[in-house]
Amino acid sequence: MDIGKDLLLQMYRSMQRIRQFESRVRDLAMANEVPGFVHVSIGEEASAVGICAALRKTDRITSTHRGHGHLLAKGGGLKPMMAEIFGKRTGYCKGKGGSMHIVDFSLGILGANGIVGAGLPIATGSALAAVIAGRDDVTACFFGDGASNEGTFHESLNLAAVWKLPVVFVCENNGFGEFTPMATVTSVKDIAVRAQAYDIPGHIVDGNDVLEVYRYASEAVARARSGQGPTLLECKTYRWEGHVVGEQAFLGEGAYRETAEIEAWKKRCPILRFEKFVLEGGKITHGELEKIVTETQADLEEAVAFARSSALPDPSEVTDDVFA
Amino acid sequence: MDIGKDLLLQMYRSMQRIRQFESRVRDLAMANEVPGFVHVSIGEEASAVGICAALRKTDRITSTHRGHGHLLAKGGGLKPMMAEIFGKRTGYCKGKGGSMHIVDFSLGILGANGIVGAGLPIATGSALAAVIAGRDDVTACFFGDGASNEGTFHESLNLAAVWKLPVVFVCENNGFGEFTPMATVTSVKDIAVRAQAYDIPGHIVDGNDVLEVYRYASEAVARARSGQGPTLLECKTYRWEGHVVGEQAFLGEGAYRETAEIEAWKKRCPILRFEKFVLEGGKITHGELEKIVTETQADLEEAVAFARSSALPDPSEVTDDVFA
C-alpha cells in the first residue's frame, strides 16, 4: 500500500502534536498548574495516529484515561483540550470533565473515560447506531492491555462479533496496568489471541511503527465499513512516563520497572523511526519536518497561553447540563 | 481408565435421583404445589453426575438457576432439597432460598444462584481459599452456554489461569439461553475454544455420556489438585423441558424449537445410553438397575411426603440470618 506524501506529513504533524502536547501537559502537571490525575501517552503516538489516519471525520472513536493522543489524532483542537485540562470554561467540557473526560462530538470523539474498559461497550453501541441509522461510519475503540481483562472486553467483542458491527478494537499493549506488569495479571502473552474467542480476526501490530499500524487499521476499517464485522488489533508499545504524572513522588524511582527497559524502548521511538524512514526514502526533506516541529511548537504555545488566559468556570455553572 | 462397578452403580443411582426428582418437581410446579420459578435439568443428568463423580466430599461446587441436578450429584439430600423447593422450614435454607438458591455447606455445595454467571467468580474464590488455607480441595463450577457470554466468565477464567487456581469450569451447553438459540448470541460454535483466550486446556465433551464426562473431569480435577491450574470443559447437551416450568402457558408450544429436535435428543438420553452400555458390557444386571430405580422412587416419595408434611416457616423467622 503506497502512502502519499500529504498523508505522511499529516501523520508526522499528528505525532508531533501529541508528543509536544503530552510533554507540556506533563510539565504543567508536575508544576501543579493543572489539577487532577494526568496520564500521558509519550512513546505511544504511533498507534493513536496510525489508527485515526485510517478513519474519516464521520467515523467515531472511544478513548481511555490516557486519551490525549487519541483525541488529538482524531483532530481534537490544542486550545480547547489544553483549556479543559486546565479546568477552564473555554475547555471542551467547560471545565466539567478534565483530562480523563474530554469529548468532541463534532469530530466523532465520544470521549476519554475514567473507567477502565468502559469504552468498549460504548464503541460497540456507537457501531450499532451506524447500523440502525443505515450509515457506513466505523467506530475505533482504544483500550489498554489492562482493560482486556475486564468483563466489558469480553461482552463487547462477543456482541460486536455476533452482530457483525463496524467497530475496530485497538488494544494498546504498553506492558503495564498502573504499576502491575501485564504478564502477572494476564493469562496470555498476546491479547490478539483473544480474538479467537469471538471468531474474529486478531493481529499483533508493531505499535511503534505508525505505517504498520496504518496498514492494519486500513484493512480493519475497510472490513468493518463493508459489513464484515469487528477486528482486534493489538498494538505493542510502551509508555515512557509513569502511569500517572507525579507517581515518583509516592512510589520512588524505578519502583516497578528498570530504567534500562525504558531506555531500550526510547530507542524505538515512533517519531525517530518515522523520520528515519521518510528521510532515507527521500520522501520528505529535513526542512519539511523541521517546519512541522516549529509550527507545532508555536501552536502549542498559543494553546497554553489560551488556556492560561481563559477564565475559570463560574461556580453558578455547576448545575448546568445535568439534564438535556 | 477402568471404572469399577460400585462407581458405575453410584453414577446410575445419581442419574436416577436427578431424573426422578426433576420430573417430580416439574409436575409439582405445573400443579402449582411449589412457588416461584422452577428450572429443571432433565436430559442433562450426565454432566452433573460425571463431574461430581470425580470430586471428593471436601471438594466444592458452584451451581446455577438450573441447579437441582448438580446439588443432587454432589450428594444433596432429597428431603431437604424438596422441602426447600416447597418453601418449608425443614428445607436446606429454611425456606428463604427456594429452587434457585439451595446450599449445603457440609457437602461443599456453595449454592445454586439466580444470577447468570455469578457462580464463576465465586468458584474461583473458593479455589483461591484452598490455596490460602494450604489445602488441595478442588472446586467445580457449573454454568451454561448463555453464561459464557457474561463478563464474569472472562474475568474468572483469566484470574484462575494467572493464579493457577484449582478450579474446573464446566460449561453445560444445552444450546439455549432462555428462548434464544446459542448461535444467535454467541460468536463461537464451541465454548471450549474460549480456553485459548486464557491459555488453559479446553475440551469438548459429549455431555450425554456420563463416562466420557467422568474421564475428562478426572483429568481436569487431577490437574487442578496438583497445582497445574484450571480447565474448561464444554459438555454438549440439551434440556428436554422448557427453560422454566410452565413456559408453554405464555409462549405456546414449539415457540422457539422444533419437536423433532427435542425428540432427536431424547434418543440420546444419558440414562438409556448408560443402561445400554453396562448391560451390553455385562457389567451390571438388569435387576441391579431395576432395584436402584425402585429404591429411588421410594426415596423420592418419602421426600415429597416429608416436604408436604413439613411446616411453613413462621413469619417471625423473616428477620433471622441477615447478619452472622
Added chain:
Amino acid sequence: MPQLNYIQAINQAIEEEMARDPLTFLMGEDVVLSAFGATKGLINKFGATRVRNTPIAEAGFVGAAVGAAMAGTRPICEVEFASFFYCAFDQVCNQAAKLRYMSGGQALMPITFRCVYGAMGGAAAQHSETVYAQFLSVPGLKLVVPSGPADMKGLLKSAIRDDNPVIVFEHGGLGRLKEEVPGGDYLVPLGKASIKRAGKNVTAVAIGAMVSKTLKVAEKLAKEGISVEVIDPRTLIPLDEEAILSSVEKTNRAVIIDEGHLRGGAAADLAAIIAEKGFDYLDAPVKRVTALDVPIPFSPPLEKAAIPDEARIEAAIRETVGR
C-alpha cells in the same frame, strides 16, 4: 376507551413510539419472544434490525445502549429484572448518568431502560428487589414507577421521547391489572404526581404497586370517616414536591408507602423532604411503610411478612391519624 392491562400498555407505547421514530430500537434478552409479553410481536412490525435479542451480557448491551444513544439513536433497552442492573451499574451510574454533564452538555443520552421489579411471589432475593432507591442518588437519571396501565402508557411514551436516560420500573405483580387506557398519543409528563384519591385527614404517598394496596385501605377507612388522600408521585426523579407538600399542608399528616427497604430507601428520601419543607404543616411524624430490611425471602409466608401489606398500611395510617 379500550381496556388494557399493564403489559399491553407497555407493548402499545413501544409500538407507537417505534412507529413514530425510525431511530428508536429495542434491545434486551429475549425481547423477541418476550417472557412477560411486553414486547411480543414487535419483531413482526419492525424487523430484526430494530428488535434485537442480546447475549446475556448486561454490562455489554447496556453500555452499547449508551454508545448508541450518544451516536444519535434512541434505544429502548430492557433489563429483564431490576436486580440485573447490578451487572451493568457502571454503565448506568458512571456512563449514562454522567456523560452529558462531564462533556459539558455535548452528549445527548436518549435511552429508555425498562425492567421488572418487586416481589411477585416466590422469586426470592435476587429477583424481587425494587432497586430504584439505589439510582436516586445518581444525578442524571430519571426514575419512573407507573402504578397502572394508563400511567404506564403515558409515562413510557414520555420516557422514550425524553433526551435523558430514564429508567421505567414495571412491577412484576401488576401484569394483569386492567383499566381504560387512552389510545394514540397519550402522554403523561415526567415530574407530575397524580392524586389517585382526594382526602383531608392524611396524605398517603404510595409508590408503584403500593398505590392499589393503599387505595383499598383508603376505601376501607373512608367508611369510618378517615379521609385519606392518596398521592402517586409517578416519577421519583423528577419529583413533584409541590403536589406532595401542598397535600401535607392540607392534611398535616403524611405516610409513605413503598415496597423498597426502610434504610436508605425511597421512603426515607420522601420523608426527609416532607419533614424538612413541610415541618410547619406536620402534626405527626412522617411514618414509613416499607419492606423489612432483609433480602426478600422465597417462602410465601416469609415474603408476605417482608413486604408491606394492607394491614401494615392501615395500621400506619391509623397511628398517624390518631396522633
Added chain:
Amino acid sequence: MPQLNYIQAINQAIEEEMARDPLTFLMGEDVVLSAFGATKGLINKFGATRVRNTPIAEAGFVGAAVGAAMAGTRPICEVEFASFFYCAFDQVCNQAAKLRYMSGGQALMPITFRCVYGAMGGAAAQHSETVYAQFLSVPGLKLVVPSGPADMKGLLKSAIRDDNPVIVFEHGGLGRLKEEVPGGDYLVPLGKASIKRAGKNVTAVAIGAMVSKTLKVAEKLAKEGISVEVIDPRTLIPLDEEAILSSVEKTNRAVIIDEGHLRGGAAADLAAIIAEKGFDYLDAPVKRVTALDVPIPFSPPLEKAAIPDEARIEAAIRETVGR
C-alpha cells in the same frame, strides 16, 4: 501515643490483623506497591500468597473474595475507588449481602472491602463519588465511614474480625490527617457513634470527611455562644440511633452534614429517622448539608461549589438554631 496519619492507621490495622489470623489475606489492584500507601510493605511481611495484585477485573476479584469468604478464609478486598464498585455491584449486592440469608444462615461472609471515596481535588465525576448511599438499602452489608486515623484503625480492625461483609470507606482527602492512635489491639465496635464535641443548642451529625469541617464550624460558633454537639455515627450500618436521638432530645435541633447527594443520600436516611423517632423533640426542621445533585465536576471552583464547605455548614447550623 504515636501520631499516625489516616493511611498509616489503615496499614497498621491490616498488618496487625493479618499477623493475627493466617486465613486473612489481601487482594486488589496494585495492593503490592499501593498507590495511596495503605498497603505498602505488607508484601514483605506476608508474602505473595497473602498479598495479591489482581487483574483489572472488579466483578471477578470481588466475586472471588465472596467465594473465598464462603470457603473459610477472610479476605480484605481493596476496590481502589468507591465508584469502581459499580463494576462489581452484583457481587456485593446480590451475592455478598444476600447469600447468608438465602442459605438460611449457612454462609459466613467475613469480607472487608476497602475503597477510597469522595472529592479529592480534580478527580472528576467518576472518581469522586461517595457511593455508600447506594449500599444503605442493601440488607446484609455493614458500612463504615471513619473520620480520622484512630477511628480508622479501631473500626477497620473490627471490620476485619466481623463475620459479615463490611465496606470501609476511606476519604481520599484525609490521607495526611494525623492524630494519636493507640498501638496494639485497639478496637472500635461497629454500631457505636462518637460524640466528637459536646454541645447543647444543636446536634450536627457529620459523616466521614465532613466531621473535621463541622468541628471547625462548631469551634467558630462556640465563640458566639452557639453550642454545637458534633456526632460522628462512624458506621451507617449498624447505626447508633440511640446516640443520635438522645442528642436531639437534648438540643431539639439537628443538621446532617454529608458529602453524598441530597436526593436518596445518607443524609436523607438519617433525617427521616430523626424526623420520625425524634418528632416530639424537634423545634426546627432537620436540615441537610450535602453535595449538590450533580456529578462531581472537575474544575476546582466547580468542585468546591458542588460539595459542602464550612460556609454552607455554618449557614445551615445558624438557620436551624435561629428557628
